[in-house]
Amino acid sequence: MAALKVLVSVDMEGIASIVHPAETTPAGGDYARGRALMTEAANAVVAGVLEAESAAEVLVADSHGPYRNLLPEDLDRRARLIRGKPRELGMLAGLQAGAQVVMFVGYHARAGAAGAVLAHTMADAILDVRINGRSHGEIGINTLLAGSYGAPVVLASGDEAACAEFTALVPGGLTVPVKRGLGQHAADTLHPREACDRLRQAAGQAIRRHDEHRPVAASGPLEVEVDLYQPRTADLAALIPGIARTGRAVRFTAENMTAAYGLLQLLALLTSMGP
Ligand SMILES: [Zn+2]
Numbered sequence: 001m002a003a004l005k006v007l008v009s010v011d012m013e014g015i016a017s018i019v020h021p022a023e024t025t026p027a028g029g030d031y032a033r034g035r036a037l038m039t040e041a042a043n044a045v046v047a048g049v050l051e052a053e054s055a056a057e058v059l060v061a062d063s064h065g066p067y068r069n070l071l072p073e074d075l076d077r078r079a080r081l082i083r084g085k086p087r088e089l090g091m092l093a094g095l096q097a098g099a100q101v102v103m104f105v106g107y108h109a110r111a112g113a114a115g116a117v118l119a120h121t122m123a124d125a126i127l128d129v130r131i132n133g134r135s136h137g138e139i140g141i142n143t144l145l146a147g148s149y150g151a152p153v154v155l156a157s158g159d160e161a162a163c164a165e166f167t168a169l170v171p172g173g174l175t176v177p178v179k180r181g182l183g184q185h186a187a188d189t190l191h192p193r194e195a196c197d198r199l200r201q202a203a204g205q206a207i208r209r210h211d212e213h214r215p216v217a218a219s220g221p222l223e224v225e226v227d228l229y230q231p232r233t234a235d236l237a238a239l240i241p242g243i244a245r246t247g248r249a250v251r252f253t254a255e256n257m258t259a260a261y262g263l264l265q266l267l268a269l270l271t272s273m274g275p
Contacts, residue, residue: 004056006049006207007099007151008079009091009142010042012064013108013118014158016178016195019187024118025065035069037192038106044196045105045155046076048203056207059099063091064106089258090265092142095149101210102146102153103203109161110137115181116161122264125271127227127248129264131218139165141264144218148257152213154206157199159187170216174209176202222260225251226267236270 012024015037023034046058058079062070067085075081087093092102109116111127121129121137129136131144139162143153155174156166163175176198179189190198227249228234238245243252243263250267254260 004053004101004207004210005059005097005099006056006101006103007059007061007092007094007146008042008045008049008103008105009061009063009094009107010038010045010070011091011104011106011108011138011158012038012069013106013120014162014178015041015106016192017187017189018106019117019179019189020185021118035071036074038064038069039071039074040192040196041105041157041199042070042079043074043076044199045103045203046079048200048205049103049207050078051200052204052207059094059097061091061094086265086269089145089261091138092145095146095151099149099151101207101213102142102151103206104139104142104153104156104158104166105199107139107156107158107162107166108137109159109165109181110135110140113137113161113165115183117159117179117181117187118184119161119181122268123271125229125233126268127229128225129227130225131260132223137165140169141261143169143216145257145261147215147217150215152210152215154210154213155202157195157202170213173213174202174206218257220254220256222254222257223251224254224260224264225249226264228267228271230271233267233271233273236273237267240266 022028111121157176179187
């Protein structure tokens, strides 16, 4: 039997103890510590996966900001690393390579979620994303993207709000909450090493039970609506054939999640585009 291929998508805002952009942006004073903590969390998950299934192939996708945060030389050498942007399938690059199960580490709740640390959806200037009328953050969008490739998300970790977002979509889904949000920039957090121990244990558990999980898929065609903070971003988006503007929102129809995800990635990039 071919080796199980596992994609571990690692974001940064939902890593234990992280609460502020100073810890998550390259120009931030505490960024070096943030990326080290992110790398330790990724290593804990890789270790847990390989304890449960020593022959597994583990792909780690650096999935925060510039997608160049994890320290390659400090990452568990048994894993392969996907880094840099832009790239097809963004946070879930690796699905194309045949990943059969997906794990979300360091994930955060969607834009506007209450009591959630560093909550946003793809970009700070995106106020909401709705797919077939249902509001989704990155957890929802990526769960549907994985599902469209037949891959279930078998583990999700972040703050309590992020974990709740995941279990709302995947009832009974395995989660590792590592902090309780007290606001956008405040949390009651586990010690980072305690969080890593729990991630390692849960990753092993998720792999041992991966057969029990079913992918979550949205049936196409998909109606996608995006509320934008800046009217200028809506002007830019409306230049793309197939995207219609209504006020500060834009909407489009996508034949599948891959197509929807491509345009969502582009919209997120447009929000930071200068004059
Ligand atoms: Zn991020």
